[in-house]
Amino acid sequence: MRWDFASVFDNTDALLVGAAGTLRIFAICLVLGLSLGLLVGLGRYSRNRWLHIPATVFVEFFRNTPVLVQILWFYFALPILLPFQISPLAAASLGISLNSAAFSAEIYRGGIQSIETGQWDGARALGMRWGQAMRRIILPQALKRMLPALTNRAIEIFKMSTLASAVAYVELLQQGKLIASLNYNPIEAYTAVAVIFFVFLWPLVQFSYFLERRLRRDE
Amino acid sequence: MTILKVTGLTKRFGTTDVLRGIDLEVARGERIAILGASGSGKSTLLRCLNFMERPGGGTIALDGQVLGREGKSGERTYRENELIQVRQRVGMVFQQFNLFPHMTAIGNVMEGLRTVRGMPKPEAEARARKELARVGLAEKAETYPAHLSGGQKQRVAIARALAMDPEMLLFDEPTSALDPELVGEVLAVILALAEEGRTMMLVTHELGFAYHVATRIIFLADGAIHEQGSPDEVLKNPKKERTRAFLASHKQFSF
Amino acid sequence: MAYQWDFAPVLANAPFLAEGLANTLKITGTALVCGVVLGLALALLRLSPRCFLSWPAGFVIEVFRTTPPLVQLFWFFFALPILVGIEMTPFVAGAVTFSIQSASFFAEVFRAGIQSIERGQWDGARAIGMRHDQALRRIILPQAVKRMIPAFMERAIELMKTTTLIATISYADLLFAANEISQKTFRPLETYTVVALIYFVVIFLASQVARLVELRLARSGESTVH
Ligand SMILES: Nc1ncnc2c1ncn2[C@@H]1O[C@H](COP(=O)(O)OP(=O)(O)OP(=O)(O)O)[C@@H](O)[C@H]1O
Numbered sequence: 001m002r003w004d005f006a007s008v009f010d011n012t013d014a015l016l017v018g019a020a021g022t023l024r025i026f027a028i029c030l031v032l033g034l035s036l037g038l039l040v041g042l043g044r045y046s047r048n049r050w051l052h053i054p055a056t057v058f059v060e061f062f063r064n065t066p067v068l069v070q071i072l073w074f075y076f077a078l079p080i081l082l083p084f085q086i087s088p089l090a091a092a093s094l095g096i097s098l099n100s101a102a103f104s105a106e107i108y109r110g111g112i113q114s115i116e117t118g119q120w121d122g123a124r125a126l127g128m129r130w131g132q133a134m135r136r137i138i139l140p141q142a143l144k145r146m147l148p149a150l151t152n153r154a155i156e157i158f159k160m161s162t163l164a165s166a167v168a169y170v171e172l173l174q175q176g177k178l179i180a181s182l183n184y185n186p187i188e189a190y191t192a193v194a195v196i197f198f199v200f201l202w203p204l205v206q207f208s209y210f211l212e213r214r215l216r217r218d219e
Numbered sequence: 220m221t222i223l224k225v226t227g228l229t230k231r232f233g234t235t236d237v238l239r240g241i242d243l244e245v246a247r248g249e250r251i252a253i254l255g256a257s258g259s260g261k262s263t264l265l266r267c268l269n270f271m272e273r274p275g276g277g278t279i280a281l282d283g284q285v286l287g288r289e290g291k292s293g294e295r296t297y298r299e300n301e302l303i304q305v306r307q308r309v310g311m312v313f314q315q316f317n318l319f320p321h322m323t324a325i326g327n328v329m330e331g332l333r334t335v336r337g338m339p340k341p342e343a344e345a346r347a348r349k350e351l352a353r354v355g356l357a358e359k360a361e362t363y364p365a366h367l368s369g370g371q372k373q374r375v376a377i378a379r380a381l382a383m384d385p386e387m388l389l390f391d392e393p394t395s396a397l398d399p400e401l402v403g404e405v406l407a408v409i410l411a412l413a414e415e416g417r418t419m420m421l422v423t424h425e426l427g428f429a430y431h432v433a434t435r436i437i438f439l440a441d442g443a444i445h446e447q448g449s450p451d452e453v454l455k456n457p458k459k460e461r462t463r464a465f466l467a468s469h470k471q472f473s474f
Numbered sequence: 475m476a477y478q479w480d481f482a483p484v485l486a487n488a489p490f491l492a493e494g495l496a497n498t499l500k501i502t503g504t505a506l507v508c509g510v511v512l513g514l515a516l517a518l519l520r521l522s523p524r525c526f527l528s529w530p531a532g533f534v535i536e537v538f539r540t541t542p543p544l545v546q547l548f549w550f551f552f553a554l555p556i557l558v559g560i561e562m563t564p565f566v567a568g569a570v571t572f573s574i575q576s577a578s579f580f581a582e583v584f585r586a587g588i589q590s591i592e593r594g595q596w597d598g599a600r601a602i603g604m605r606h607d608q609a610l611r612r613i614i615l616p617q618a619v620k621r622m623i624p625a626f627m628e629r630a631i632e633l634m635k636t637t638t639l640i641a642t643i644s645y646a647d648l649l650f651a652a653n654e655i656s657q658k659t660f661r662p663l664e665t666y667t668v669v670a671l672i673y674f675v676v677i678f679l680a681s682q683v684a685r686l687v688e689l690r691l692a693r694s695g696e697s698t699v700h
């Protein structure tokens with residue numbers, strides 16, 4: 001057995017297209033997932049049960065089903081109820097974003113709850129409204145504590161982006177499959193894909209370790 | 220008869236020299252109280268004696284047998300098996316008790332007998348009960364540490380050390396973590412061991428107790444023996460200025 | 475245009491779904507047992523003072539935590555068999571991937587658990603003459619494991635969700651059954667909905683058990699690691 005990466009380098013273009021696809025879906029899901037998660041997290045934190053109950057159902061449902069099942073449901077099942085088709089990108093983004101929203105909602109809620117009530121009192125004593133106190137006083141402090149967990153979420157989203165290949169969205173793993181089947185070089189193709197993911201993810205993972213260490217030191 | 224002989228013992232952590240050449244000879248039946256300011260190296264000295272810390276330099280001889288082997292670079296090397304034997308012969312009691320929270324009192328006392336000595340369970344249990352009775356805790360045998368008072372915990376810890384039949388006992392501030400009203404019960408147990416004629420070394424801030432129980436007092440300063448002698452010599456008529464200053468700062472000292 | 479829901483064709487395939495669920499549990503259970511054992515081994519190696527033991531263990535842990543599980547699965551299924559010249563069934567490839575992958579997470583749980591035990595416990599064990607491995611087995615691990623239980627259960631639940639990836643290499647797990655049934659019955663909406671609900675029920679129940687155990691541990695004053 002000889003390793004022959006030439007057949008992979010010949011397909012650099014395909015890998016670049018795949019990397020672009022991976023980064024695109026990662027960016028979409030990161031923004032959608034973490035911002036929707038904040039809304040859901042605030043709903044979970046709320047005492048108003050018209051907000052609390054739907055948010056809880058959302059979180060429980062999406063945390064307790066596998067994300068691949070969600071993606072396939074959005075791709076194969078949802079279009080039946082809709083008057084239009086759903087693209088692979090849309091289905092995968094929906095699944096990954098909603099799943100990430102459910103997980104990050106719990107991070108936001110935990111972070112907000114971890115802030116002492118004295119901070120709320122202080123903000124209110126200045127005459128701040130709830131929204132102002134949340135935005136100006138509570139969230140900035142909570143965000144620091146949540147940062148390691150949110151970074152881990154980002155890492156998970158990056159890894160989950162590979163599941164989009166199950167609905168034939170063009171991303172790195174999908175391109176790896178293509179290269180492997182065209183050139184009969186699965187060893188090199190999949191090793192290359194694994195290395196590329198490692199290169200993308202390693203700095204993120206190190207950053208999350210750094211944040212965790214810093215948080216532990218500061219508390 | 221000498222049981223322990225320490226020659227030129229040194230130890231450094233990173234760049235700080237914690238022990239700077241300790242020479243010490245302990246005779247059988249001797250009771251040595253070690254005094255000294257915080258950070259003077261008292262704990263480190265005790266921990267070196269049963270090799271919880273590896274000595275940096277110098278030698279330690281137990282019963283005339285010098286431990287470890289001279290390495291090529293002049294440093295002594297110790298085999299783990301040898302040290303395990305030493306630790307069984309030199310028992311240790313800690314300030315924070317270090318009881319095993321997932322075992323009952325008797326489980327704690329039996330643990331060394333069962334795991335280290337491989338003693339059959341009934342035998343180990345009988346032995347452990349005897350040791351618990353000796354420290355006055357026979358009826359607490361099945362209690363977990365979380366439900367014992369500090370004084371009771373420390374007595375279990377003493378029983379745990381005694382169960383291994385040590386030839387010598389090391390106490391590192393055994394009453395410092397206790398509420399004042401619980402100190403007495405632990406000191407009473409140590410006093411009883413003293414009256415049996417056991418060899419012991421004791422780091423303590425209870426100067427009155429040290430005066431009554433010790434046969435020799437060692438005052439440690441900056442990792443060296445600054446002054447030593449009988450309790451009367453060191454505690455009543457200290458020769459060195461630092462010893463005097465140290466004693467003066469311990470107001471509760473009364474004989 | 476209201477869609478006419480019809481679950482009958484899906485329910486007619488109930489035995490097929492049951493078999494899929496059984497296979498999902500089988501791969502989850504296999505990877506869980508292997509993952510825990512391997513995870514403990516990796517943790518002990520990583521905590522070793524000898525760098526020729528700790529470094530490779532750290533490398534394995536980092537690689538498997540830093541690459542997507544689906545990429546790992548494809549590598550073990552499509553690349554490794556050619557590399558070492560052995561056949562790999564989808565089940566074996568999945569079991570190997572998910573075992574090592576979860577082991578790399580379990581290893582960190584074990585490590586955090588072991589390191590959370592106070593130094594005094596090691597002191598107490600050594601002072602009565604215990605060897606390192608005796609102290610670890612009798613004193614440190616029994617206490618550490620208790621603190622690790624919540625993190626451990628969380629990881630086990632994650633593992634069950636991850637096993638759905640094995641459907642992409644045609645192992646007949648529950649998700650793969652969904653695929654087959656939906657193509658056979660032309661009822662993807664009902665099929666995927668039913669399968670999603672089955673996953674939800676199983677995983678939700680497992681999460682509730684985990685939550686209860688964590689509450690009880692918290693109430694008994696046990697600190698936990700994550
Ligand atoms: N494991 C260690 N690593 C680094 N430094 C240490 C270690 N153990 C002790 N030291 C340092 O060695 C010095 C002596 O410590 P030691 O615990 O022996 O003092 P002590 O006399 O017992 O003090 P105390 O009365 O506070 O218990 C201190 O400066 C301490 O910070």
Ligand SMILES: [Mg+2]
Nearest residue numbers: 261262263391
């Ligand atoms: Mg000390």
